[in-house]
Amino acid sequence: MQRRILTCLLLLCIAAFTAAIWGSVDCGMRLSRADLAAEDALHLRRLIYFHFAVAQLAVVAGILLIYLRHRRWRRHYLIVSYNDKGLHLNPPGIRMPRARVSRCSLANMAGAKLPPADGSPVLVYPMFMLSGHSSGEKLEQALHEAYTRQGATEPNFFYQPVLGASPWLARAVAQMIREHLAAHPGAGVLVVAHGSHLPEPPPEPALFCRRLRGLLPGTEVALGYFNQSPEAGDVLRTMVSQHILLLPFLLTEGIHTSRDLPTAEDAAACGKTLTRLPVAANML
Numbered sequence: 001m002q003r004r005i006l007t008c009l010l011l012l013c014i015a016a017f018t019a020a021i022w023g024s025v026d027c028g029m030r031l032s033r034a035d036l037a038a039e040d041a042l043h044l045r046r047l048i049y050f051h052f053a054v055a056q057l058a059v060v061a062g063i064l065l066i067y068l069r070h071r072r073w074r075r076h077y078l079i080v081s082y083n084d085k086g087l088h089l090n091p092p093g094i095r096m097p098r099a100r101v102s103r104c105s106l107a108n109m110a111g112a113k114l115p116p117a118d119g120s121p122v123l124v125y126p127m128f129m130l131s132g133h134s135s136g137e138k139l140e141q142a143l144h145e146a147y148t149r150q151g152a153t154e155p156n157f158f159y160q161p162v163l164g165a166s167p168w169l170a171r172a173v174a175q176m177i178r179e180h181l182a183a184h185p186g187a188g189v190l191v192v193a194h195g196s197h198l199p200e201p202p203p204e205p206a207l208f209c210r211r212l213r214g215l216l217p218g219t220e221v222a223l224g225y226f227n228q229s230p231e232a233g234d235v236l237r238t239m240v241s242q243h244i245l246l247l248p249f250l251l252t253e254g255i256h257t258s259r260d261l262p263t264a265e266d267a268a269a270c271g272k273t274l275t276r277l278p279v280a281a282n283m284l
Helices: 001-032 040-074 134-149 167-183 204-215 232-236 255-259 264-269
Strands: 077-080 101-107 121-129 158-159 187-194 220-226 242-247 274-275
Touching: 001 040, 101 167, 121 134, 134 158, 167 204, 167 242, 187 232, 204 220, 204 242, 220 232, 232 264, 264 274
Parallel strands: 077 101, 077 121, 121 158, 187 220, 187 242, 242 274
Antiparallel strands: none
């Protein structure tokens, strides 16, 4: 309702400015008449000054209304990472005014500086590779509890897709893989993602692989998981390519990259060689 009122007032200012300009022009044309009496000429000059003042007031009021309308509906941005290691990540392809960007991690949200609850919409960007419980219900509950602890009203949140669903990520990874393919022609790509306990696996790893196949035509791209079928080790053994570029579909380097990924020894056991690439999120 307030937005509609501000729009109507802005249109009124435009109409007042237009009428004032037209009145000034009309008085100027009447003032140029040769047979005009001195008293009428003075009256017309006063009308020109009046119309000029009205036009200035309309411009100032219009600028003020535009500012109020923009201030009322400006966006805030909240970038949420899974843990503190991912606090440096930014959603790719998004331009955000630095003054309206807040960052926090799901693991340490208690002391985070969150966007103000001033009625403005808050766009939430989960820096997660997979959609699921953590990037959904758990994140929503954590934000609700954080605002409750601060005694503030919860803003109007608009949740954006997780980082793993971004097409920018596939493009950046494809560019990096092309450099490795130049050194290892005919190599295949094994994408290894985190397993899930959900009834249906998150769609982001499969979507990412489809995009890679489109960006790297003729390159074998396979998908495996740890803690879920098909296991990455089993997929590695069935791949046709003899040299494998192993890409962890993960956010940061950590325990999973050191413990749960197929190794060069695993590749050698099935007659292949392997190059382990950085985690996918590092390509952005």
